[in-house]
Amino acid sequence: MNNNLQVIEQNGQYLVDSREVAEMTGKRHSDLIRTIKGYIDTILTDAKLRSLDFFVSSTYEDNKGEVRPHYLLTKQGCEMVANKMTGEKGVLFTAAYVTQFNQMEQNLQNFSNLSPQLQQMICLEQKQNEADQRIGKLENNLGINAYQQTVIQKRINKRVYELVERYGEDAEGKRRMFSSIHRNFRDAFAVPTYKDLRKLDFEEAISWIGTWRPLI
Template sequence: MNELKVFMFNGRLVTDSREVAEMVEKRHSDLIRDIESYKEVMDQNAKLRSDDFFLESAYQAGTGKSYKCFMLTKLGCDMVANKMTVEKGILFTVTFVKKFEAMANFIQSGQRGQTISTKEEFEMQLIGARYASEILRLDTTSNVRMLETVHEQHGVPTSHLPVYVDEEVTLRRK
C-alpha cells in the first residue's frame, strides 16, 4: 500500500479519494461510483449527513479537464474500509487510522503553522504566479523568487528550485 496524505480541507482533516483509490488498488471512477451510492443512501435518512463522511471536490487533469473527486474524512475512510474485503480493509484501516491520528496530534501540539495547507490553495497560488509571470513578463530571477515565496508559504521544500544570489556587479577599468 502507498503512502496516504492527510491534510486540512475546509477546516477538516481529510484525504483525497484519488489517493484512497490508489491505496486500495481500485479504479478512481469505481470508488467515486461507490461513494455516490453511499451518499445516496445516507442522504435519504434525516439523521445522517453524508458530508460528515465525504466532501465533494474536483481536480484538474493534465489535459485541463476537470473531474470529480471526494475528500474523505476519517468516517468516510471507515465507510470505504468496511465495504472492502477483509485483508484490504484491515490494511487500509490501519494506515488511515495512523495517518489521521498523527495529523490530529500534530495540530493539537500547536505546531500547525503554515505547513498544513490544502493542495488546492498551493496549486492555485502556483497558477496565479504563472499568470502573473506571463502578464508582467518577469525575468527568470523574479519567477524563481515568486515560486520560492509560494513554496515557503505552504511549507513546501524549495531545494528543487535554482538558487540566485543578489550581487552588485562593478566593472573595473584599467
Template sequence: MSELKVINLEGQLVTDSREVAEMIGKEHKELMRSIRQYSGVLTSAKLRSLDFFIPSYYNDAKKEQRPCFLLTRKGCDMVANKMIGDKGILFTAAYVTRFEEMENQIKQPISSTKALLQAALEQEERIGFVEGRVESLENNMRIDGGQEYRISKNGKSKVVECLGGIDTKAYKEISKRAFSQFWNEFKRYFEIPRYGELPKVRFDEALQFINEWSPNTAMRMEVKALNAQQHLPLGSEQQ
C-alpha cells in the first residue's frame, strides 16, 4: 500500500481522491461515484458536504481537466467506515497517521530565518494554487440541478412553440425529429456530450441560445405545410 499524501490547503488538511482510490485498490471513477452519493445524502440532511468532500479538478496526461475530490479527515472517515477487512484497517491506519503528522508539523514553531522564508514561499505557492483552483472551479463547475431543469423546461417549451403547440399536426408527426435537432444543435454549439455537462459560467448564454433557436429551413417549411393541412376546410383534402 502506497503512502498517502496529505496537503495543507489554506489551513485545511486534505488528500486527493486519486490517492485514496489507489490506496484502497478501487477505480477512481467508482470512488467518485460513491463520494457523489455520500455528498447527496449529506446535502439532503442539510449538512455541509464541503466539510467532507471538496470538488476539484486535475489535468490528465492529455492536459485535459478531469474532476476529482479533495477529502478532509472527515471524508476519509466516511470512506473508511464503508470498508471492511484488511484494506479498511490499513487505509484507516495510513490516513490517521498522515493527518496527525501534518497536524504536528503545523503546530511546530518556526524558529529560524530560513524556516520563515521557506514558510513564506510555501504560503505564496499555496495562495497561487488556491486562486488557480478557484478560477478553474468557477470556469468548469457544471450547472446544478435547478439550472439543468430550467434548461430542459425552456428547451421543450421552445420546440413546442416552433411546432405551433402540442395540439398541432406538426407536433404529432415530427416532434421527435424537432427535439433531436434542437438538442443536437445545443450540444454541438456548447461542445458537450449532454446538456447537464454545461459549465455554470455559460448558463445565461444557454438560455439566450434557447430563446433565439429555430428549426432549420426544411423543418420550418414542413411545420408550415403540416399545420396548414390541419386548418383546411373539411373535405378539401379529397378535392
C-alpha cells in the first residue's frame, strides 16, 4: 500500500486524486468512483451543500490513450471518505490527508509572509517545474522514433534467429516464430505493432525481447 499522498493546488483549492486515494486505501478505483457518486447524489439533495466543495469531477488518459473518469477530493471530500473507513487503512489514510493538507496550508501561510519579489520568483520556478513535468510526460508517451523502431526490429530478428538455431527450426518453424513474437509483443505492450510502442516502454521492450521464448 502506498503511504504517500500528493496534494495538488488547482484554482485555489487543495485537492487529492481519487486514484491515489484508492491505491492508499487498497480499494479498486472503480469501486471508489461509485462510492463518490453516491455521496454526490446525497449532497445534491441538500440545497445548502455544493458537491464541488467535496468532489471535483475530472478525467485522465490511461496508458492506452483512453479517457477515464476520476475525481479530485477536497479536504472535506477526504474527510467524508475517511469517515466510512475502519481499521489500519482508514487510520493511515486519515493521518496522511490531514498531514498533507496541513502542510500545504502552512506552506501557503509562509509564502504570504515573503516579499513580493520572492513570491514572484517562487511562482516562476513552480511554473517552470510544472512545464518541465508536462513536457517530460508528453515525451514519454510519444511513440518511439525511427531509430528506436529499427533497434526493436533488429532485436526481434536477432532473438528469432537465436532460437531458430537453438531449436533447429526449418523455414516454416521460423515463420511461425516470427509471427508468435510479434503477436506476443503486441499483447505485452498493448500496441497494434512494435512501431507504435511508447518511448517510455522502449527499454522494457528491449529486455522483453531478449528473454522471449515461444510458448510450447
